[in-house]
Amino acid sequence: MKTFCGRANPTTGSMEWLEEAEDYDYHQEIARSRYADMLHDKDRNVKYYEGIRAAVSRVKERGEKAIVLDIGTGTGLLSMMAASAGADFCYAIEVFKPMANAAVKIVEKNGFSDKIKVINKHSTEVTVGPDGDMECRANILVTELFDTELIGEGALPTYEHAHKYLVQEGCEAVPHRATVYVQLVESKRMWSWNKLFPIHVEAEDGEKMIVPPSEMENCPGVPSVCDIQLNQMPSSDFTTLSEVVTMFSVDFSKPVQSASTCYRVQLEPVKSGKAQIVLSWWDIDMDPSGMINCSMAPYWVKPTSTLQWRDHWMQCVYFLPNEEPVLQGEKVCLTACRDEYSVWYKLQKAREEENKGAVRVESPVCRCHAHLLWNRPRFGELNDQTRTRQYIKALRKVLNTESVCLCISDGSLLPVLAHCLGAKQVQYLFLVFRSVQCSLAYSSHLFKANHLEDKIKVIEARPELLKPSHFEDKKISVLVGEPFFNTSLLPWHNLYFWYARTAVTSHLTSSVTVLPQSASLHMMVVEFQDLWRIRSPCGICEGFDVQTMDDMIQDSLNFRESKEAEPHPLWEYPCKSLSDPQEVLTFDFTKTVPQHCLSAEGSVNLLRKGRSHGAVLWMEYHLDADISISTGLIQISNEKGNCEWNPHCKQAVYFFSSVIESETLSDPGAITYAISFDTKTGEIAMDFKL
Numbered sequence: 021m022k023t024f025c026g027r028a029n030p031t032t033g034s035m036e037w038l039e040e041a042e043d044y045d046y047h048q049e050i051a052r053s054r055y056a057d058m059l060h061d062k063d064r065n066v067k068y069y070e071g072i073r074a075a076v077s078r079v080k081e082r083g084e085k086a087i088v089l090d091i092g093t094g095t096g097l098l099s100m101m102a103a104s105a106g107a108d109f110c111y112a113i114e115v116f117k118p119m120a121n122a123a124v125k126i127v128e129k130n131g132f133s134d135k136i137k138v139i140n141k142h143s144t145e146v147t148v149g150p151d152g153d154m155e156c157r158a159n160i161l162v163t164e165l166f167d168t169e170l171i172g173e174g175a176l177p178t179y180e181h182a183h184k185y186l187v188q189e190g191c192e193a194v195p196h197r198a199t200v201y202v203q204l205v206e207s208k209r210m211w212s213w214n215k216l217f218p219i220h221v222e223a224e225d226g227e228k229m230i231v232p233p234s235e236m237e238n239c240p241g242v243p244s245v246c247d248i249q250l251n252q253m254p255s256s257d258f259t260t261l262s263e264v265v266t267m268f269s270v271d272f273s274k275p276v277q278s279a280s281t282c283y284r285v286q287l288e289p290v291k292s293g294k295a296q297i298v299l300s301w302w303d304i305d306m307d308p309s310g311m312i313n314c315s316m317a318p319y320w321v322k323p324t325s326t327l328q329w330r331d332h333w334m335q336c337v338y339f340l341p342n343e344e345p346v347l348q349g350e351k352v353c354l355t356a357c358r359d360e361y362s363v364w365y366k367l368q369k370a371r372e373e374e375n376k377g378a379v380r381v382e383s384p385v386c387r388c389h390a391h392l393l394w395n396r397p398r399f400g401e402l403n404d405q406t407r408t409r410q411y412i413k414a415l416r417k418v419l420n421t422e423s424v425c426l427c428i429s430d431g432s433l434l435p436v437l438a439h440c441l442g443a444k445q446v447q448y449l450f451l452v453f454r455s456v457q458c459s460l461a462y463s464s465h466l467f468k469a470n471h472l473e474d475k476i477k478v479i480e481a482r483p484e485l486l487k488p489s490h491f492e493d494k495k496i497s498v499l500v501g502e503p504f505f506n507t508s509l510l511p512w513h514n515l516y517f518w519y520a521r522t523a524v525t526s527h528l529t530s531s532v533t534v535l536p537q538s539a540s541l542h543m544m545v546v547e548f549q550d551l552w553r554i555r556s557p558c559g560i561c562e563g564f565d566v567q568t569m570d571d572m573i574q575d576s577l578n579f580r581e582s583k584e585a586e587p588h589p590l591w592e593y594p595c596k597s598l599s600d601p602q603e604v605l606t607f608d609f610t611k612t613v614p615q616h617c618l619s620a621e622g623s624v625n626l627l628r629k630g631r632s633h634g635a636v637l638w639m640e641y642h643l644d645a646d647i648s649i650s651t652g653l654i655q656i657s658n659e660k661g662n663c664e665w666n667p668h669c670k671q672a673v674y675f676f677s678s679v680i681e682s683e684t685l686s687d688p689g690a691i692t693y694a695i696s697f698d699t700k701t702g703e704i705a706m707d708f709k710l
Contacts, residue, residue, distance in 0.1 A: 030505070030513040031702025033482070033520065055094060055569060058164075059558040063328035067314040068098055068164070068194065069562055071306025073105040075160050075192040080106065089113070089158035089186055091143045091165060091178060095569045096123035096136065097561060098162050098194075103135040104563075110136045111154050113143045118572070125568045144181045157186060161193045161272065168247035168316075168334045169363060170198055170302045176270075176278035177360050183275040193273040195304035201317070202267045202285075202300045202354065204346070204367070206293040207258035212403040213396040214241060214296075214339040219408060219433065221440045228440045230433065233388060233465035240341040240384035241391045243362040249592040250299065250318040250335035251327060261295055261346055262287045264321055267356050273308070280359045286370060287354055289346040298338040298354070298365045329550040338365050341384070359383060388465060393431045393458040393506070397589065401504075401668035402433060407649060411502075414643035415441050418498055418533045426496040426527075428483065428520045430506045431459050435476050436466065438500065483523035495529040501536070502649075503641070509587050510672050511639040511651050512541060512697070512704055515607060519702070522612040534609045536641040541605040541704070542652060543637045544597050545691055546663070547630035551593040555675045585637060585706065587670035590652075596661035598632055599624040601653055604695050619696035626689050628661050631679050635693070635708060637672040674706060 028034075058064065079086040086107040090099040093112035102110050112127070114120040120140035127136045139146060139153050148154045161182060165175040183191075216232035268283040270276060289295075299318075306312035315322070316333050344367045346352055351370040356363055364384050386392050394402070401407065411434065419425070419442040427435045460478060467473050479490050503517030521534060555577075557570035604620045626632065638652020651669040656662070665671060695706045 028507065029702055030507045030509065031515050031519070032700075033516050056556060056558060056573060057331045057554045059095070059097070059561045059566060059569070060553045060556065061328065061330045061332070064314055064330070064333075065097070065562050067304075067306050067312055068162075069101045069105075070312045071194040071196070072098065072101045072160075072162060074307045074312065075162075075194050076102060076105040076107050078192055079159055084159060085109075086160055087111075087156060087158045088160045088162055089154070089182065091161070091163045091182060093123055093138065094119060094164070095561075095566050096127045096132075096138065097564060097566065098164065099136045100127065100130055100132055100564050101562065102160070102162060103132045107135065107160065111146075111158060112136055112138045113146060114138060114140060115142045122568050122572050126564075126566055129568060130564050143178055143186065146186060148186060154186065157188045159188045159191045161187045161191050163193075163195075163272070166198070166302075166304075166333065169245045169336055170200060170270075171358065171363070172245065172361055174361060176276055179270075179272055179276035180278045191273060193271075195306050195314075196273055196308050197269055197271045197310075198302050198304045199269040200267045200300060200302045200356075200363075201264050202298050202356070202365075203260055203264045204262040204287060204289070204295050204352075204354065205258045205260050205297045205299055206295065206343075207297050209257045209400075210253075210337055211296040211339070211343065213246065213337075213399045214391075216390065216399065217403045219405075219437075221412060221437060223440050224442070230436050230440065231469050233462075233469040235388040235465050236390055238342060239386055239388040239391065240364075241339055242386050243364045243383050245362065246337040246339070246396050247334045248337060249331075250301075250337075252592045252594070253318075255320060258297070258299075259291065259293055260320075261289050261291050261293050263290060264317075267300070267354075278360045280357070282358075283356045285354050285356075286351050288351050289348050292348045293346060294343045295346045295352070295367055296340060296343045298340065300336040300338060300363075329553070331551075331554060336363075338363070340365060340367055357382075389458050389461040390431075393462050397668045397670075398431070398504070404668060407668075408433075408437075410643065410647050410649055412437060412441065414535055414647045415500070417644060418535060423498045424491070424494050424496055425498045425500060426491075426524065428499070428501045428517055428524075429504050431462060432502055432504060433466075434500050434502065436470060436472065438498075439472060439475055483520040486524055486527060488527065491527060495532075496524070496527050497529050497532055499524070499528060499532055499534045503536070509670070510585060510704075511587075511637065511669070512672075513702075514639065515539065515702065518607055518609055518613050521609055525612055536609060536643045536649075537645075538609055538642045539607045540603050540640050540642070541607075541637060541695070541697075542601050542603050542640060543624075543635050543693070543695075544601040544653065545599040545624055545626065545632050546595040546597055546634065546636050548633045549594040549596075551588065551595070551673070552631075552633040552675075552679075583705070583707070585672035585674040585704075588673050589667070589669075590636065590663070590665040590671045590673075591667040595633075595636070595663055596628065596630060597656050597663055598626045598628050598630050598661065599691070600627065601656075604693070605697055607697075613699050615699065617696050617698050619694070621692070621694045623690045623692040626691065630661075632676060632691065632710065633679060634673055634675040635691075635706075637674065637706075638666075638669070674708065676708060676710060678710060 076086045088102040088107045088110040090112045093114045096112050099110040099112040117140055120138055123138045146153045165173055167173045219230040221228045301316040303315035353368045353370050355366050425438050501517040503514045505516050508514045558566050605618050641649045651666050652671045654664040657664050692709045697704050
């Protein structure tokens, strides 16, 4: 059975109705899942197994039967651990039906069907009693319901319900408790992900400064966590202002409250500076004594420990509403507020906190609209002074007092830059947005802050619907774009600029300057240090056969996803190049989108020893003949092939279906490729042969 799915094509901008198989969503869910990453997390698995063995032993020592409730069982791994440890019976809850079906097969394959019952329900729908899903309440509660923020996947309400209806009072819990840690830091780099910095522009009539709107200065932002691989953040990019302290903990063996609340802790700064960021992570104790501990602490907290790489649990970056000056030794009060699913922070002087009393638990609401318009990498991109100087340099070459300029990009600063660089005498600087409401609101604030309300005209229309009257019958002499669009996920989705440029052709002068003038798609074969694990089959996990899960993921990948690239911010995922970077396709923005497909075939030679996990692809935008902006590779930093990537963009990663390992440089081998860009659909198809 087929079903029609509507979607806005991110590259062409058109609305499309696609005929998809009925189980398309299911295949996407499985193919993009992190099950493999979790199964490869040796530290997690070993600690869970140790904690489960200890919990079963404690129950047995009391002369009781060990009845286990496993919420969010996934593959059934934790239930099988419990059964193997001597549990009398396990109830394994899994709401996602395909996953529940796989768990049944895995449990059966490992010989535990008589000890484990898989229940395909949400845990809040599970019934207890002679005719219920569970014959009796469990006395051991096992769960893995955590995300990087600990509570973002609904752990608190799930635990709250389980204690009320599904487990016995005084039950054992694995994990037994979770503890959230915080550290106050100053970091220009991370703060640039939250606020727009002033921009200095050298113009012919003197230096000008573009200032952010006042609405942004005190805006609390949004409560969505910024989760990153903090282990890839060099210590030179931040200054710790406090020691690591415990913010709060949750005892999972006792009734849990999910209602909104606050936690407070006093900090004594170890250094004076500007408090901007709260770094946070958690650990879980698998037993009451805390002897079996699984920690997400970053490298500088436990420098002597071996770090377990994992992508399903990382670390959190929280932005304070304002940067607060702190003095060494002068105590401050950090408050963490939470609801059922998210956490946010505020910082006060200790004396202020004493005077103000109770803090209201109100989720932050963005007032400046920028946090709704831009994600964290986009803030960083707009604050990248080197990048901005490149655009200024290119714009300065093409703008003059006669220029009529049209900018096509989402939430861009280019119109303001263009005005500062010579469009001051131009009647209008025209602007088109795709994310209309937020873009309009923020642009209004930005233009007002820089006294440009009557200098820049915003047009609320799709490019193909523009009429001469939109431009007061003027022709556009300079068409500019970064390009950047909020709907873009993969690097080439920003080629929407090319389609928009084609749609406005009739409004352009015959000698129009298009900036960027062209773009190119580049690719390189790499070996990942760790990212390969998310696509690697597990086979046997802690002695249990989970091959069924591997097959399930592979089937879903074969459905479509294995022939597609996926976006990853590679500054967080170290890799080394095994080939030179290679340009594979070019896109000429001075001309309209052609009717025929663009394609390239060729091969890349492997120059270094290593395992070819996949190809990385990215775009480069050529503002003019001499100035280019890369969204991918910045440089190969040493002879080993270690790569430095643009930290503001996600690159496209195409994982090879099999890995080629080149051990010698005498015959390193080559990889052939075929890449094509369908100009009608805006999609890029690729195929690699090892």
